Amino acid sequence: MPRIISPAVFVLIGLILFGQGTYIHAKALLAQVLLERAFTETIATGHPVKPWSWADTWPVARIEVKRLRASTIVLAGSSGQALAFGPGHVEQTVDAGERGVAVYSAHRDTHFRFLKEVAVGDEIDVTTSDGKTFRYRADRSSVVRFDQSGIDPLTDRYELVLSTCWPFDALTSGPERYLLHATLIEPGS
């Protein structure tokens, strides 16, 4: 019997771990589908629409990088709960298109996986909840500690920062963050 028990325990633990990993990805994928629907409705109605009835957040913007065919819906707030479903708009930063720096954050292994492919010069489109699209151009990237971002939210320029964990392929999370800086080139239309 013990011969059967030990592999059975391993199978069970293995299944749970694998399941949790899959669950994170599945949640990230499925949530984006619901978010896409809610965001379209938000633009159409002009009211924030919750993606599912018990959600504690709602979509506020869409980030698109056409060259990479990447598109993702951003949620209000950057709490851990929100980030599980989509990128978060970091509190106390301005909305896209406003004077200052709009900072969006997401997980490196789900919604911002494409960030490592984004090159300087790429165009990043951000659609806000009023349906306006602002085009930014990536001008540089940097790696910083999470508590020393060097972002000046009161800047006079119109900037965008996309942030995710660094290094991209690490398995554990560390204090470093990868920042992609972009500047507004086309105001809302």
Place this chain on the structure above:
Amino acid sequence: MTICDASETSRRIRLSRKMRILLFFLVEGVAALAIGFAALFLSFDPVWSAEQPKQAVLRPADARSGSLLLKTEDGYADALRLGVDVDLTVSGPTVRARVTQIFRNPTKEWMEATYVYPLPAGSAVDTLKMVVGDRVVVGDIKERQQARAIYEQAKQNGQKAALTEQERPNIFTNSVANIGPGETVLVQIEYQEPVQQNGNAFSLRVPMVVGPRYNPQPVVQSVDLRADGGGWGATTTDPVPDRDRISPPVLDPAENAPINPTNITVHLQAGFPLGEVKSHFHQVKIESPDNATRIIKLAEGAVPADRDFELTWKPAAEKAPSVGLFREHVGNSDYLLTFVTPPSVEQANEKQLPREVIFVIDNSGSMGGTSIIQAKASLLYALGRLQPTDRFNVIRFDDTMDVLFPTPVAANSTNIGNATSFVSALQARGGTEMVPAMRAALSDTNHDDASTIRQVVFLTDGAIGNEQQLFETISALRGRSRIFMVGIGSAPNTYLMTRAAELGRGTFTHIGSVEQVDERMRDLFGKLENPAVTGLSAKFSDATADLTPAAIPDVYRDEPLVLAAKLDKLAGSVEIKGRIGDRPWSVTLPLANAAEGKGLSKLWARRKIADAEVARTTRQASPEDADKTILALALEHQLVTRLTSLVAVDETPSRPDGEPLKLSELPINLPAGWDFAKVFGERPRLPVAPTERRAEAGDVKVRLAALKRPVVTTAPVTVQLPKTATDAELKMIAGVILLTVSLLLMMFNRRQTSPH
């Protein structure tokens, strides 16, 4: 054959084993996916937890550079003592105040004292006098840096010196250098202020204590701290770059007797026969020499400086005068101050537009004690006053924030019920992140909707140090919303309230006790529910006028329109026009009939300076232009501003060479009704008894002077970026490894058992 057969069966066995392994993986994959999707609808512990922003309630002592602090064992008994005497004279529309601070040094050492104190937000400080023995030294107005340099020089030379600096329009610091052992030095400042009028009542406030402010952690790292002189400029990215200057040590009322005894005397000459005169938070004795004059004194003598003094007076007549016109001749110019209260139009005559009201309530730690009770009572009253046609929402904030409904909802009984229980359950704790709450309140989902009026009612004590950030948020996002500030508690930040209301084109209501809730909230709703007087303009028939406020604000029910003007000649008349609801209204005042007033030029200048500060905030003027305007006005009219200070130096040196000088930052009381533990955390850490820095003789003194103010920026500073990695990969890899291990184990088991 047999061999062949044997090999074939073994191949078949191998094949079927491969199939089984494949099948095993397939089943596992499907199971994992199924579990994954099932889990999507459950909430596990957040494995993706974000890095929480650190709790940012700053203890005053933390806000300073720690290395210089020296807590004395003997505590307060051996430190400087302070007494305050406030003498106010009300003549018609203006208040002239003389604040005397008595610094007594019972110790055997030479002392330097700094005292942080509040004044009314609209006060124009124009005089500083220092009295040493029988000598009176009168202060001069200088540019801030220059005044500071003069003071430091005098301090090093052993001369007595006093310096008055503005930290906020309602927070000032007095520094006094070289108070000898056993000596007493008097520092006297004087200011001018207009009286407040609301409907039938006139009032004045004397703030007495600066409530401990919540200073948000810097959101941004200061980029450059190289010691090349200009390096300090980089700290402007801190939301509260001067945090150490506005956080004096606070005594825990549970462990210390109240300090800073204050005496108040008011000479009230209203200019009309007086009816009721009332002090709201202090026991007073009132003498009446004649029917238009009162002398008000504290009944029990000096009181601790721990709450605002508020005095209101009403005319004996049924209705207060609705027009006041005062003039003063200074230099080549005439200054004019007018009060006009537009008539109130009964709301029955007016078609009322439906309203969308956003209530914001501050439930941070500084609201603990009686303040949160007042705030909740006020908000519950407000919810009860909503009409069925109105829409509303409720936002509560501390260093976190909740928006009750995702979008404003109809004020039906279910929603009101929900909101009522939400508000009743609120508890005061945590920091005060006001900016995100204001952003949320101003995020207007249907900003083109002209059929409703959008009003934000914001209940707070305003105990924050990053006022400027809040103002910028308001001026950038206000849209069609109007902001009505409700100041709560015994010592609210009136500067924040009045400026926020001005930028938000609303009003400021103050509620200082639970008893005032009903009356003041009823008043506020009178303003919310009745049409404002809009589109106001003033035209002078003959004179050329420099008018302030530059953009005349809308005037709400029972409020007077207050205008100050500088004229080249006092002739002709002024016509004030506007619209009440959709009816035109106008009034013409002949200037020749204006009564003589005092200090009007200072009030005009102070108001012009406020205009320039507003223009700077709203970016209508460049910072350089605004500063230039402010500096010119301040120097011409001798006013203390953000850019100018008053400094007085006694020419006779008093401290002998070689005697050390000790710095004492005078502690303040906690405002009455505040909960010490809620603001500063658990009690055992404190009290912050008088914290003293010791200076040795000679050159060390210079270093102390240099170190004292530009405190090295605290901790690493930044926009906190959330944690953005999941452990999905890690878990999946670990899962696969475990599954493989189990598979190997199973195969190993079978091999051991099967051969038999």
